[in-house]
Amino acid sequence: xxxxxxPGGAEGGGATPRERADHEAVERANQAFYDxxxxxxxxxxxxxxxxxxxxxxxxxxxxxxxxxxxRGHVLRSYALIMANTDYMQFFLTDVEIAMADGTAIVTCSExxxxxxxxxxxxxxxxxxxxxxxxxxxxxxxxxxWRLWSHHGSPVLSDGPxxxxxxxxxxxxxxxxxxxxx
Amino acid sequence: xxxxxxPGGAEGGGATPRERADHEAVERANQAFYDxxxxxxxxxxxxxxxxxxxxxxxxxxxxxxxxxxxRGHVLRSYALIMANTDYMQFFLTDVEIAMADGTAIVTCSExxxxxxxxxxxxxxxxxxxxxxxxxxxxxxxxxxWRLWSHHGSPVLSDGPxxxxxxxxxxxxxxxxxxxxx
Numbered sequence: 069x070x071x072x073x074x075p076g077g078a079e080g081g082g083a084t085p086r087e088r089a090d091h092e093a094v095e096r097a098n099q100a101f102y103d104x105x106x107x108x109x110x111x112x113x114x115x116x117x118x119x120x121x122x123x124x125x126x127x128x129x130x131x132x133x134x135x136x137x138x139r140g141h142v143l144r145s146y147a148l149i150m151a152n153t154d155y156m157q158f159f160l161t162d163v164e165i166a167m168a169d170g171t172a173i174v175t176c177s178e179x180x181x182x183x184x185x186x187x188x189x190x191x192x193x194x195x196x197x198x199x200x201x202x203x204x205x206x207x208x209x210x211x212x213w214r215l216w217s218h219h220g221s222p223v224l225s226d227g228p229x230x231x232x233x234x235x236x237x238x239x240x241x242x243x244x245x246x247x248x249x
Numbered sequence: 250x251x252x253x254x255x256p257g258g259a260e261g262g263g264a265t266p267r268e269r270a271d272h273e274a275v276e277r278a279n280q281a282f283y284d285x286x287x288x289x290x291x292x293x294x295x296x297x298x299x300x301x302x303x304x305x306x307x308x309x310x311x312x313x314x315x316x317x318x319x320r321g322h323v324l325r326s327y328a329l330i331m332a333n334t335d336y337m338q339f340f341l342t343d344v345e346i347a348m349a350d351g352t353a354i355v356t357c358s359e360x361x362x363x364x365x366x367x368x369x370x371x372x373x374x375x376x377x378x379x380x381x382x383x384x385x386x387x388x389x390x391x392x393x394w395r396l397w398s399h400h401g402s403p404v405l406s407d408g409p410x411x412x413x414x415x416x417x418x419x420x421x422x423x424x425x426x427x428x429x430x
Binding site: 122125127129131132133134135137162164166168169170171173175176177201203205207216217219220221222223224225 | 303306308310312313314315316318343345347349350351352354356357358382384386388397398400401402403404405406
């Protein structure tokens with residue numbers, strides 16, 4: 069249905085075996101990325117990011133954060149997140165993949181359950197649930213698909229009929245979609 | 250400095266004329282995208298999105314919103330935003346471009362000044378400023394660079410030393426970077 073060089077889902081009825089294999093490999097790379105964050109494994113995470121000269125072009129936006137660029141900044145930010153969360157679990161839903169010429173864009177919802185460090189009295193840190201949507205861009209490399217860009221953002225509104233709320237924490241945009249419009 | 254097929258900035262001292270031309274074309278496409286939103290011109294905006302079969306793989310995340318996929322949903326969301334903002338101006342800063350194999354990732358800060366519709370008494374809608382960071386992915390097409398993915402998110406925290414704040418509206422992530430860590 070989609071030519072190899074064209075953006076488009078690889079799940080169409082006319083997808084070639086190569087496209088299906090690429091699709092599965094990208095989905096595995098995306099899951100491995102979240103597994104590494106969940107496990108607090110900075111070394112595995114580092115292996116999943118684009119490396120070498122390309123590593124400087126890696127960009128990450130954590131929910132509510134500014135842009136971080138380059139492997140060094142990105143890995144330090146994950147070290148900080150891992151140091152401040154004793155527990156972090158991602159349930160990925162609504163995962164969609166678009167591909168073109170060795171680049172894949174994964175969009176998905178991260179249903180997150182996280183907890184801070186244990187309290188001084190030894191009790192567990194507070195557990196917090198959250199919904200984040202992410203756009204993750206992967207590049208095909210000889211070693212497999214590697215993360216080029218991750219952008220996660222909190223879902224602050226998911227209901228319709230809020231278009232008259234004006235602006236809020238959305239940075240100057242009206243809040244909330246209205247699919248019924 | 251970077252080979253044509255490798256991700257990386259095109260501004261390096263060793264960039265070829267082709268790379269520099271691509272870089273400038275992507276920057277123009279990115280600016281044109283914001284100009285179209287600013288002008289409330291849905292037709293021009295539609296011309297800047299990937300089209301045809303590829304149009305179904307276009308994804309957009311507005312600040313605080315869930316993922317929207319496909320030209321139809323995306324254009325309807327912009328129609329909603331345009332209908333609810335009489336005034337919207339983007340000052341782009343910190344624009345960086347990474348490129349590989351006909352795909353370009355633009356990361357930038359959108360310094361937004363926006364205003365809602367005029368009040369019933371005829372007075373102007375309230376002006377609101379906001380800071381959004383965006384990751385925009387473009388594809389090279391015979392008609393020029395076209396938007397494949399846009400993900401914007403509000404910057405809720407930009408200060409260090411907030412890593413002990415635990416979780417907030419960031420959907421389960423600790424808030425705020427700490428570049429000094």
